[in-house]
Amino acid sequence: MDPQVELGVRLGIPLALLVLAYFTGAAVERRHYASIRKCELRWRGLPAITLRTVPPSWKVTECTLITGSVVISVDYFKRFLAGLRAIVGGRVKVYESLLDRARREALMRLKQQAVEGGYHAIVNVRLETCRMANARNSESIAGLEVLAFGTGVKLLNAP
Amino acid sequence: MKFDPSLPEDGINVSRTNLLREALLLVGGVAAIAIAVAFAAAVAVDLVVPHIPIELELRLFSGWFDRAAKTDAAVDPREQPLAKLLDRMVGHWPECPYGFEIAIWDTPEPNAVALPGGVIAVTRGLLEKVESENELAFVLGHELGHFRNRDHLRGLGRGIAFSLLLVAVGVGGGGSAVELASLAGQFAQRGFDREQEIEADRFGLALLAAEYGHVSGAAAFFEHLSELGGPGEGALASYFSTHPLHADRIQALHGTAHEMGWALRGEQRPAFSTSR
Secondary structure, eight states: OOHHHHHHHHHHHHHHHHHHHHHHHHHHHHHHHHHHHHHHHHTTTSOBOOOSSOOTTOOEEEEEEEEEEEEEEOOHHHHHHHHHHHHHOSOOHHHHHHHHHHHHHHHHHHHHHHHHTTOSEEEEEEEEEEEEEOSSOTTSEEEEEEEEEEEEEEESSOO | OOOOOOOOOTTSSSOOOOHHHHHHHHHHHHHHHHHHHHHHHHHHHHHHGGGSOHHHHHHHHTTTSHHHHHHHHHTOTTHHHHHHHHHHHHTTOTTOOOOOEEEEEOOSSOOEEEETTTEEEEEHHHHHHOOBHHHHHHHHHHHHHHHHTTHHHHHHHHHHHHHHHHHHHHHHHOHHHHHHHHHHHHHHHHHHHHHHHHHHHHHHHHHHHHHHSBOHHHHHHHHHHHHHOSTTSGGGHHHHHHSOOOHHHHHHHHHHHHHHTOBSOOOOOBTTGGGO
């Protein structure tokens, strides 16, 4: 292959992917945040709290384990920047929004489960994060899962 | 106890940041570091190489390349005349510290390589492509130039330093960083390669002039190359990948010939006339 063409291909394809991923990633993130905010507003009245035990005034009639989880993929642009960031160190700002979206989305799914099951509140809420390794190259991550879980309670005297 | 149904605050857990600015800073920074390291490694190699004694080089590398090469050459009738031609060229380099060995590699891509330990490998493809003894003499002279400047060790040293850099980057940063560092490193080393090729050409030209009284072999070789196709076209791609044919390489060649008063035209002898 002509060295110029080879250089063009070696540079061009990743560059095109980077530009594409920058725009698709930004659009996906914008839409995701919009939907997260809508859900948060909708279910703001349902308490999802981290207390390990129910407050003494609550009369619990029924309880169960409730989970909400989400898997989010890293886009090419973010992965590329994070790879460079790993060399020089510092805050991996490109991953902050990714994790933030995943945590909030997982909580919203947790609340959705509770609402659909007729529960009035979720106590002892916990969050777990798990990174999913690429099969091909375990150094880089393919995406991450955030799992939110807690105890859904039905109350006689709903707050 | 009262439940506070307030919404999560945006912008605390997520830094308000311009991603493009972040991208430019990171790409620019890492590329600059990679270029600086590759450049420093190349300079360090250039500083060290002249101080490596020839005996050490021969002890380290003798037997590395010649065994595989000899099996190819044993069946090639052109080995003898090629070795004779090489002897004649070396004859014009009185202080030559090496005892050279010729190897003929049985590959169709035309190329010639100077290998550590004093082995000059020439491919079957090159022997088929050259049209005269003079052209072949220039190719050998060029490789001898690499030995005189010890470019074969420089190339090896830079290669090792470069691989180490990429491994280090790979451990730290992963795929994207390796790709970026590799591009940056190649960019940083480009100038070194060009300088070496031009220097080797100069030496090859001097040997050619001493042997034939003119340097038509070099001129013919380059014309011949451009007739066969530009860089990258089919058969010659491999030659160009190790011998970048910059326009300034030809220009430098013409400049040197002019400066030294060497004729660019002259009678050429057929290749391998002695064997037929």
